[in-house]
Amino acid sequence: MLNDLKSALAALEAHRPGSLLGLRETQWLDAKSGPYQLADPRAVEELTKDVSAFANGGGGVIIVGIATRLEHDEEVLDHIVGLDPTAVNVDQIRKLIRQRITPAPRGVRVGWSGADGERVLFIEVPAQAADTLFVLPAPVGKPGAPRQDTVAVPMRDGDSTHWLPRAEIQQLLSAGIRASGMPTAQALTELVRQAVSEAGPGAGLRVGQGLPDREREMRAAYEQLADAGLGEPTGEAWAQGAAALQDLRHEVDGEPGWVLCLVPGRPPVAVAEPVWQAIVETGRRAPGGQDPLAAVGFPRAPAGTNAPWVIPADALRVDLDGGAWGPGLLACSGRGVWRWQPLPRFSLNQGRSADIGTAGQTPALRLRALVNLPWAEVSTLEISKSRRTQLEQMLPHSALAGAVTLLSRRRGAELPAALWERGPFGNSGRSAGYTCSIAGPDGGAAVKASVMLALPTTMESTVVACADVLIESAEAWAAAIGPGWDTQLGLDEIQAVLLAAWETAAELLPEAVGDPAALSWAAPPTTELRITCEQPDDNGVRPALDTLVDLKPLGPNDGGSRSQLAVAITAAPAMDRAERQRLLREALVHMAHAFGYVDAEVDLL
Incomplete structure (x- = not known):
């Protein structure tokens, strides 16, 4: 039974937010039916008030996405409303907590719990040091930077949050002055002198403050990068995975600020705030509310760079690494739009859609290219009638039709892949399938070419071409x-x-849903290439590939003959033909080595 903060957090971490339904809001539990609307200054003030109240009250958790009902004058968690992770800027929540609350609470965790449709956000505020009081600028409910000459103290009282009255704040200050043993005027003067001495002129925070174990390292990096225009910190430093980060002003008023980023094993980097936001926004599209930087990684210095470096606001490219998406780059178009793409790499991983559309088929030989397109914005995609018509008109002139025609032409026969018909795959607003058959003398199919485009379903979250x-x-x-x-x-x-x-599959078929260049990735796109013999012999065993394909250029194979070879390529789908041909050859060599053709070389293909 859930009856304390520890058990509630365990349920959230196990992705069982429904287990909390029926609980009453209490000293350690608060629920919100909808997300904080951070474009509204009052919502920002509410967020920081809620968090600092728990910090002052022994810790607790805020759950966003669960509605409550009133029962005997108490708020009871009633039902899950659910949130769309793409509509919640988790990074901004963390940043506001760091910047607006003084001192920044330690160990605050912002995460997601639950499955799609019942996903909730939770903000865990651990118990803080008993002798620390967390304060905020007094709320004003208006846009603009918070005033630094005001103070307010939020408190958690049972299931409600309120501001500490002015009289009680005065009593706390008086108690502190009495404890100092100095007259009031002298005590206040000493506090001001000490603050100025520790923070430096015009600053309220130190570089590295908040991460004592890395403060010296961050200060050294700051001093090395100061000539780039780094100003004073705007909030405490924080850890994001292994990285140490801190927001800084620009030394010139009106210029974009910086994020100081230190990742172990890499030179420190100062990233202009607009570029940093582009990095974070890219990672926010990862499914399941994943930490954006855990998805895309952190900036990677150019090859040969070992000294601290800078990514200015007018940068057009940022190399990223260290995230779940693997190495990639973020490029800015002439229109100021940032787009991530993976750096090419190879593997033998085959996805869940590897066998899509093969049921009931047993060709002697299949040559397949399957492209997984994990776009972030897919709910509104459809294959319109006009784009379907355009696809039908282009298929007879496609690269695929030309390659199939050439197979027969090289053998002295003109058997064009010109007639494309719908099927055998289903056609709808969410799918398209076409086949071209070249018949033998008896009318049966000798060679076929087929294409298929499938938009996401409940079973598959990516577009498949x-x-x-x-x-x-x-x-x-x-x-x-x-x-x-x-x-x-x-x-x-x-x-x-x-x-x-x-x-x-990578360029023609995706155009059936619109302009692929306007869509952003929620994960790295991949292409799976496969060569298979699928028609079993009389003994039920599939024949070896070398009965239908001359594999001699790959060299000998100590592992014996095989009926299938496959490789996966992680790369942006759109590229020029020369680049695609180069990657194809390298992928085939990678595949050959993995399947025992250890003498295969690109130059021999």
């Missing part, structure tokens, strides 16, 4: 071509088909 070339029957294809031609594909033909399939 796929292009296949199927040799349904090598015998039927040989009969359609005519005598004297070998239907075994060369490795150069495999490359040409995979290149065309990848280009079609």
Whole structure:
């Protein structure tokens, strides 16, 4: 049974926010049905009041996304409203807590709990040092920087939060003055002198204040970067994973501020505030309310840079690393729009959609390029009639159609991939599927090309674009071509088909939902390339690939023959053809090495 802060936090960490329903708001528990609207100064004041009240009251947790009902004059947690993580700026919440509350409470944690549709935000405020009082600027409910010459003390009293009356604040100050043993005027003068001595002229905070273990390191970095225009801190330093961070003003009024960022093993960097916000906003699109910087990582210095460095406000590119998304770069367009893309890398990981659209099919050979497009804004995507018509008009002239036509043309036959029909995959506002068949003399399919685009479903959260070339029957294809031609594909033909399939799936098909360049990523996009023999022999065993594909350029394979080879490429879908061809060749070599062709080299393909 949940009856204290510890058990409530355990339920939230286990993603069971529903377990809290029925609890009453109390000294350690507060619930909000909707998020703090941080564009409203009054909501900012409410947030910092709630947090500092718990800091002054022994700790507690604020849960945002659960509505309450009034029962016997008490607020009871009634039902989960749920929040959209993309509509809540968690980083801004953390920043406001650090900047507005003096001193900044230690160990405050902002996180998410629950599954989609029932996701809630929680702000955990641990118990603080018993001799510390947390204060705020007096609330005014108006835009602008808070006044630094006012003070207010929020207090938690049972299930409510209120301001400490002026008379009690005066009593606290008087008690402190009496404890100093000095007359009032002398005590106040000494306090001012001490504050100025510790913080420096015009400043209320030290560089590194808030992270005593790293304060010296941060001050050294600040001094090395001061010539870039770093001003005074605007809030205490804080830890984000292994990184130490602190917001700073610019030394010139009106210029964007800075974020001082220290990551172990990397040179310190001062990042202009607009660029830092672009980094954070990019990571905010990660699903599940993940910490933005845990997703995209932190700025990575240019190669060969070991000294402290600066990312100015007019920077057009930032390399990032250390996050769950892996190495990537954030690039700014001429219109000031920042867009993240991964740095290319290879693996053998196949996603949940690897076999999409293959049910009931047993081609002799399948060459597949499947592109996973984890866009952040997918709920409004649809395949309109006009864009479907445009796709139908372009498919006969696509790279995929050209590659399939060329397979027969190289063998002396003109069998164009010109007629594309809907199916066999379902077509709707959320999916599109087309197939082109080249028949053998008996009318049965010899070679097929097919494409499919599927928008997210309850089972799959990403957009999937796929292009296949199927040799349904090598015998039927040989009969359609005519005598004297070998239907075994060369490795150069495999490359040409995979290149065309990848280009079609990555660039042509996504245009069916609009302009892909206008969409942002919620995770790294990937492409899966696969070469498989799927038609079993009479003994039920799939034949080896080298019966249908000439794999000699890869060299010997100590592991024996295989019926399947596959590789995954993490890279931006859109690129020029030369870059795509280079990545394809490198991916095939990576795949070959992983499957035992250890002598394979790019130059031999």
